[in-house]
Amino acid sequence: MSQQNGFNVAVVGATGAVGQQMIQTLVKEKFPIKKLTLLSSSRSAGKIVIVNGEEHTVLEAKPESFEGVDIALFSAGGNVSKELAPEAVKRGAIVVDNTSAFRMDPETPLVVPEVNEGDLHLHNGIIANPNCSTIQMVVALEPIRKHFGLKKVIVSTYQAVSGAGASAIEELMEQTKSILNNEAVEPKILPVKSDNNHYQIAFNAIPQIDKFQENGYTYEEMKMINETKKIMHIPKLQVSATCVRLPVAVSHSESVYFEIEADDVSANDIKALLKDAPGVILQDDPENQIYPMPANCVGSNDVFVGRIRNDLDEKRGFHMWVVSDNLLKGAAWNSVQIAERLVKLGLVGERE
Amino acid sequence: MSQQNGFNVAVVGATGAVGQQMIQTLVKEKFPIKKLTLLSSSRSAGKIVIVNGEEHTVLEAKPESFEGVDIALFSAGGNVSKELAPEAVKRGAIVVDNTSAFRMDPETPLVVPEVNEGDLHLHNGIIANPNCSTIQMVVALEPIRKHFGLKKVIVSTYQAVSGAGASAIEELMEQTKSILNNEAVEPKILPVKSDNNHYQIAFNAIPQIDKFQENGYTYEEMKMINETKKIMHIPKLQVSATCVRLPVAVSHSESVYFEIEADDVSANDIKALLKDAPGVILQDDPENQIYPMPANCVGSNDVFVGRIRNDLDEKRGFHMWVVSDNLLKGAAWNSVQIAERLVKLGLVGERE
Known part of the structure; x- marks a missing residue:
């Protein structure tokens, strides 16, 4: 080499x-x-x-x-x-x-x-x-910001254990085996190795990634909030995050609600935009059950976006589902x- | 009997x-x-x-x-x-x-x-x-509505496979075993048995529960939207939902963002309210890593709520994490x- x-x-x-x-x-x-x-x-x-x-x-x-x-x-x-x-x-x-x-x-x-x-x-x-979860979100949001302006983001994440390192992948796999064999499990790594309590991740969901801050948010959530504003150069962007660890080895998923500044924009406009956006693969065809899933995104450098739809009450509000390999693009x-x-x-x- | x-x-x-x-x-x-x-x-x-x-x-x-x-x-x-x-x-x-x-x-x-x-x-x-995912959410929201008014709800769900029946639990377990043994899997049940495509749920997340409607939302999402308004008697409540299936056997989790009507309400006020609310168990002590998790809620009739915190931009906005046994309270x-x-x-x- x-x-x-x-x-x-x-x-x-x-x-x-x-x-x-x-x-x-x-x-x-x-x-x-x-x-x-x-x-x-x-x-x-x-x-x-x-x-x-x-x-x-x-x-x-x-x-x-x-x-x-x-x-x-x-x-x-x-x-x-x-x-x-x-x-x-x-x-x-x-x-x-x-x-x-x-x-x-x-x-x-x-x-x-x-x-x-x-x-x-x-x-x-x-x-x-x-941070991994920030990267994939801003790749999907940037074309939208550029064309329609961006006012508010509320994200709930579905994060893979590999974000906590190779030992967390091993813990997930070993724990899963133990549970399938009806053996007791003794969590040691997740949610945060250096924290006092460790919880089962197999067949579970843990609403803690990284340590808690005094304001009730975890550092992972604050990273998404602060880094998004810095990368996108919008200090006043409203961003909030809830970060959750899942029994998935690789690839983070995100349920992202966002409000734009422009009027009269449709979900199809957003789809058309993301179809040609750099680093983005649009997988959005509900009729044929096409949407991104973490198991399908492992090993790809791209950010996969689907389930784009208008909020039913807020005309400038939209929802989308963003998935990417957290070890690669992340x-x-x-x-x-x-x-x-x-x-x-x-x-x-x-x-x- | x-x-x-x-x-x-x-x-x-x-x-x-x-x-x-x-x-x-x-x-x-x-x-x-x-x-x-x-x-x-x-x-x-x-x-x-x-x-x-x-x-x-x-x-x-x-x-x-x-x-x-x-x-x-x-x-x-x-x-x-x-x-x-x-x-x-x-x-x-x-x-x-x-x-x-x-x-x-x-x-x-x-x-x-x-x-x-x-x-x-x-x-x-x-x-x-x-619907199961609606029930646990409204149990947590009702005391809040009653005391502070409720304007808007945005929920992202983390749902267990048992919502799709006993055969879906079996599919999750069998598929997980196969993947751990490096065997090929042939999904047959999830996300929707009667739909054309079936996807791996083990170590994955599927952003589809029930079939898709023409507006891009699934029926599960529309159930959460419409049923919440009906049960709470607020036809004008703004509700939106993204429903996701996880490799969890029993207990649904929900990341719920909500906006109230009252001013000057703190996260501690909400916690105090939910501490004594009927059917609710408050598990909210981030310092000691106490929050609800699906694996701990199986077999209980209650709705567990934690991670209550103020939105950092919207004074009337809050986030919470709601978990309950979908087969029991749900x-x-x-x-x-x-x-x-x-x-x-x-x-x-x-x-x-």
Whole structure:
């Protein structure tokens, strides 16, 4: 996985659920890599990862690891990003950070290329990759905002366990087996590993993703609220969210209610718009029972939208159902896509 | 299961998921039964059902089956109700119908005892039991409407497969096993047995419950919209719904956004109200990760409410999370509860 011309790329958190997808996505998208460096915490260092048939040893991420690195994709937790992203920048790398560490920092652009690619120009070395559930929603909302204005959003999410990492997928699968065998289960990971209580996710739904804030919202919900306003550049946008974890391995779904500013817009107008929107696949044919479902979206970079219909009371109100692979568009693909755009925009220099 | 004084009770659809729960609920609630008659379609007739240790043979439901019956609980599909409920009424029975056959008939009361018990007085022999997802929502909303007025409701549901019958529970379990064993699955029941396409429910979410209408909403969504207005006696209430099926066996969950009419109401005011509301159990302590979850609500007659919080933009807007056993409060218990209230209100005569 290297070529003469290209970029020195580091993946930080290379053994995690998202890190693994980042590596696969770099390969799949044929990102021009001169040298690939896989980094992790000391715990996972020394592991061997096969990339395109080549063995790579995962190294412990340290400040010096970023010497000579052009692009560093971070997905090893907020604390690692806070400590090492500035070190990478200091050494000349441009960082695409998939954690929440810098997302709300006013100096750091928070970017979904289909929505606010232009913000890449404002970077100070770090570009933040938004929260997974935010990304897929703004990809679907942006064409609507652009054409009809956007006033209010109320979203209820149906989120996959992979958002909580590979160990949460394992917990779902093992727990499901145990319940089918009438064995007792002892939840250890979900909803939040570091919280006091852990609950059964198999055949259940948990209305908590990330920790609770004092205002009764979870951090996941606040991420959707704050990040949406920042990415779409509408500080006054009314956004509210309820985030729920489901017994689904991969792909988040969202029931999104939104109010636009324009009058006399029909559901068909919205459908026509989304049919040609970047990054969106319209799957909306109720008569033939065609709508997006998480099981069908795994492995795709796109955001799938369906069930678009007018609210029956509010003429400017609409409902839609938005599904996407949370590890790809929600994380790895959006990060790699940012890296691709940085290259295209000439914001990172190629090595020869 | 009989006593000297009491009522002749018939259960129509006695072998179905709800019918079975109706029988168990009659026993559990010690409903005063003089004679219990179990009825079904010809397909299930002849089956033996054990009730309180006594064998009962299920008989084919025919017009004559209702001779001498005081109270008939119907849950055998809309067509059976349309055909046989009037026959039961003609023979002096009072019918509590759990199908959608008469729900929107202006002459038929649609009753959730905690909300509109008074409507029982207006019956013409038939009382309709609302849709499961509607019942739990209005139980939580009614105290709010009563004290603060209610203007608008937007609900996204997280519904269990048991709402589609016992065969859907079996499909979920068998399909889950197959997927864990890497075997191919062939969905046959969900989302709607009589529709053309059937989709995987295990580790998935299906945004279709019941068939689609021309306006892009499903019948399930329209039931929530229309029934809520009728039960709460607010024809102008703005209600919208998105109904989604989950890989959960029993208990529906709902993410409910609502706007009240009163000013200066806090989330704590709503919590205080619901803490003492009939049929409601408040489980709302985010700091200690206490909120309702479907796995914990199975087997309870109550409606569990948590995650109550103010919308961050709309002062009169709130969010809550409502969970209840769809086979009990959503069906069997609400029906038996209606029968109990009919007795208490003297609307059905006791046999001696």
